[in-house]
Amino acid sequence: MKKSLILAMMAIAIASCTAKDKVLITYFSASGTTKTLAQELAAATGGDLFEIEGAQPYTAEDVNLGNREARAFKEMADKSFRPELKEKPKNLKSYDVVYIGFPIWGNAAPNIIYTFIEQNELKGKTVIIFSTSGSSDLGNSFRLLKEQYPDLTLVEGTTLKRNPTPEARQEVINKLKEAIPAK
Ligand SMILES: Cc1cc2nc3c(=O)[nH]c(=O)nc-3n(C[C@H](O)[C@H](O)[C@H](O)COP(=O)(O)O)c2cc1C
Numbered sequence: 001m002k003k004s005l006i007l008a009m010m011a012i013a014i015a016s017c018t019a020k021d022k023v024l025i026t027y028f029s030a031s032g033t034t035k036t037l038a039q040e041l042a043a044a045t046g047g048d049l050f051e052i053e054g055a056q057p058y059t060a061e062d063v064n065l066g067n068r069e070a071r072a073f074k075e076m077a078d079k080s081f082r083p084e085l086k087e088k089p090k091n092l093k094s095y096d097v098v099y100i101g102f103p104i105w106g107n108a109a110p111n112i113i114y115t116f117i118e119q120n121e122l123k124g125k126t127v128i129i130f131s132t133s134g135s136s137d138l139g140n141s142f143r144l145l146k147e148q149y150p151d152l153t154l155v156e157g158t159t160l161k162r163n164p165t166p167e168a169r170q171e172v173i174n175k176l177k178e179a180i181p182a183k
Contacts, residue, residue, distance in 0.1 A: 021126075021180060022094055023047030027101035028112055030058045030072070033132045034101050037160050037172070041099065041130075044173050045180070048095075052102075052116050055084035076106040082115040089120070097126045097180050104133040104159065107140045114148065122152055128179045130157035130172075155179050 025047045029035035035051065042049045062071035075081055092098070102113050109131070129145060131138050138159040146154050157179050160172045 021096035021183065023097045023099070023180065024050060024089065024092070024095040025099040025101070026050045026052055026089065026116065027099075028052040028103070028110060028116070029101075030063045030103060030110075031060070033160075034103050037130070037132055038099075038101050040169075040173055041101075041176055044177050047097075047099070050089040052100075052112060053086040054112055055086050057086075072105055072110070075111045076108070079111070081111050082118070083112045085112070085115055085119060092120055092122075095125065097128065098122060099128045099130060099157070099176070101130045101132070102141075104131050104136045104138070104141055107136050108144050109141045113145075117145070117149060117152070124153075126153050126155060126181055128155045128157045128176065130176050131159040132161075133159045134162045155181075 023045050025038050025042050025045070027034050027038035027049075029038070029051070038049060038051075041047070058071070061067070064070045067073075075083065100113060100116070102109050109129075129138065129142050131141060136159065138156060142154070142156045158172055158175045160169065164172070
């Protein structure tokens, strides 16, 4: 066999061994907590970031826990309501792993996460779910998503609870990073 051919074959073999999944970290964040976590996760994984935003932006008043008439509570009360997205990620096709992060609202993912999942082609990708919360675990929010979208490969990540220690924060990042399946 010609030396150049052998070298080319070796290069292909090395490339396929080191080929890494392309990672996109998408997140919705009304008051910045999930955004910060998503940014830290991007730094840890080398993934790209995409912020899921409402066509109508969420204001502080929209998530005012003291006002049961606030937008967030209205959306939580109507599970079939799908708030419109500002935009969709470009080149979603090129990603193998897509994280979806959100603040837990009423022990569930906010409605806009359902809009995002329904308006983007996620079939065939590894979709890792994560959240931030006051005290709730991710369990119920994840179960509801899994029930709603049985055809997707959803992986349960974890949640970052309010006022974490630096160690707890790092533990969350590590756990989310390790959720990427080994090739
Ligand atoms: C409308 C609303 C509902 C919430 N429901 C829950 C809940 O069920 N469980 C919980 O632990 N935290 C709950 N929280 C707290 C948020 O999940 C938490 O503050 C989150 O980190 C906010 O993330 P963000 O800054 O990215 O928006 C709720 C907050 C809001 C505004």
